[in-house]
Amino acid sequence: MSAVPSPADLPDYLSSLNDAQRAAVLAGTAPGDSDGPLLVIAGAGTGKTSTLAHRVAHLLMQGVAPDALLLLTFSRRAAEEMTRRVQRIVAAASPRLAPIAAAGIPWSGTFHGVGARLLRDYAGSIGLDPAFTIHDREDSADLLNLVRHEQGLSTKAKRFPLKGTCLSIYSAVVNTCSPLDEVLRTTFPWCAEWETELKALFRGYVEAKQAQQVLDYDDLLLYWSQMVSEPLIAGELSARFRHVLVDEYQDTNRLQASILRAIKPDGRGLTVVGDDAQSIYSFRGATVRNILDFPMQFDPPARRITLEQNYRSIPPLLDAANAVIAEAGEGFDKRLWSARTGGQKPLLVSVRDEADQAAFVVEQILARRESGLKLKSQAVLFRTASHSIRLEVELTRRNIPFVKYGGLKFLEAAHVKDVLSLLRWAQNLRDRVSGFRAIQLLAGIGPKGAARILDNLDAAPPGAALLAEQPVTEGVRAAWMEFASLIEAAGASGAAWPGSGEALMHWYETQMDRLYEDALVRAADVRQLALLAATYPSRERFLSELTLDPPEVTSDAPGKPLLDEDYLILSTIHSAKGREWPAVSVLNVVDGGIPSEMSTGSQAEIDEERRLLYVAMTRAKDQLELLVPQRFHLTGQSAVGDRHVYAGRTRFIPNRLLPRFEQRSWPRADPEGVKPMSVSEARIDIAAKMRAMWG
Incomplete structure (x- = not known):
């Protein structure tokens, strides 16, 4: 293994990196240096994205062709951001290579998105219709x-x-x-x-x-995994992609790990980046074992480089987060540190109940706003979406605007599903779910009529599914002929894109007044879809990308429209991963909250809940408050009475860790504000009242 060059010997585009980051960028790229498997353990806020982008840029600078790189991320936006960074780095370093970098990295995207593209490429070899x-x-x-x-x-x-x-x-x-x-x-x-x-x-x-001929979300990985189990195809992909780079490796599942091992069985050219301490997605099938076991899955074992310098948080906050995660039973040894100085310890705030928790959080938010910190620079995090309900009520009462991550997703909106069903059915007339929805968009055709048409199409021999000949009543015959013509034109081989899709969307817009009361609002999404479609080279690519990585929200999302340019961020901890704010408040840091009472059945579940708290704590740059309500009112009970339970501080902050925090109680008692009653002032005859109860 060759030594890392001194900063004086390095190209300018690597000068901004620290020693560990440079080691990760250069590993396996110098003459004589093994290009075996590389594991980069990137702690929270340690510049993971910058490091990976510089490694990709360095490979391009070393002469690796862009289409020989496979870059796998967990969102299309992450892949796009990575590509933009690579382009900026290469453009600044080498005007000669700038045009090559400007063309982008053809094979960058999510596991599911890349899988969909490869399955279409190999469809003929694996028994799939390319128009699936x-x-x-x-x-x-x-x-x-x-x-x-x-x-x-x-x-x-x-x-x-x-x-x-x-x-x-x-x-x-x-x-x-x-x-x-x-x-x-x-x-x-x-x-x-x-x-x-x-x-x-x-x-x-x-x-x-x-x-x-339809695939679901999981099939994209399952088919890809089965495909690369064939040595010939696996060998082709291994030769095609000299370097495979994977971001957020701690979030992969066993299927994704098996795909990587099939493509790169000896690990040559394989780089994975992640943090075992931020593995929090087991409910999606992710397993922390993938990253923990990665080094020993190869012979010789993978090289491991750890990034520990944190560029986000103040030292007292990192000390507390390090202490919390150090209590875990298993994990890679690392200790985050920062070159920043000063700062306050994280606050561990005890409050009486959820009402006081909401009042305290609002008081702190407004105080920080008065001192110049915008609402957008503050976030309130919680384990489960329902934990913020009391706070939302208080924010609304105090007229404080906020945005809560979650709610109605773009693809769950009825009008968006209508459009996608039209496009999917045009692409594949055997797609029964899409066809059933699409046909009923036409006035005068209901479930029975749609089912009859689909049955006829299923029974028709290949190439003989003529929509114009389907049985419909005379009252809708003319409308059906127009509709059938649009569907067949859009699904025809060689149909112009995006024109064929725009024609279907235009037809749908003419139906919206009949289908929805708020058609005007929903039509904005349809027009946005048309603009988005024009940015894709084909209908298949557009439908795949939109299904696998949709926008977060839509025009008819619940709640009032945002009327303020500044607003508070509310988010589950899972949705907050990868983000940061100057000030963060975390609700319900109690046993039953974090860890959730539903996630303590095994040691693995408890370990993940500890990592969840660690992720929440490391979202904060300057100020962190962990709220510990003492009492919770029971939901689902009779409105009469005061049914409640008491909760204790989370087990993840035992007494021995308390010196890492500043403890407070709220509200503080005010002895001067309470005047005790003297005995001489009491003039109530209790004994007489007790006798009077019995006549």
């Missing part, structure tokens, strides 16, 4: 429910799991690579009695997808 459509989670649940109904499971005397639960079980089996009985036993014990029926349901679901 991709179902989002709701469409997948609808198709699964259709199979559930066909198998008679919706009429069981004893209630069978609903479609959403069934899809969650199916997804857990696929993503964790675990047997059905194990998933039921560990995660869905109340469904264990239905194991035989669920197995038959999932087989029927798979057969329905194959018959309709």
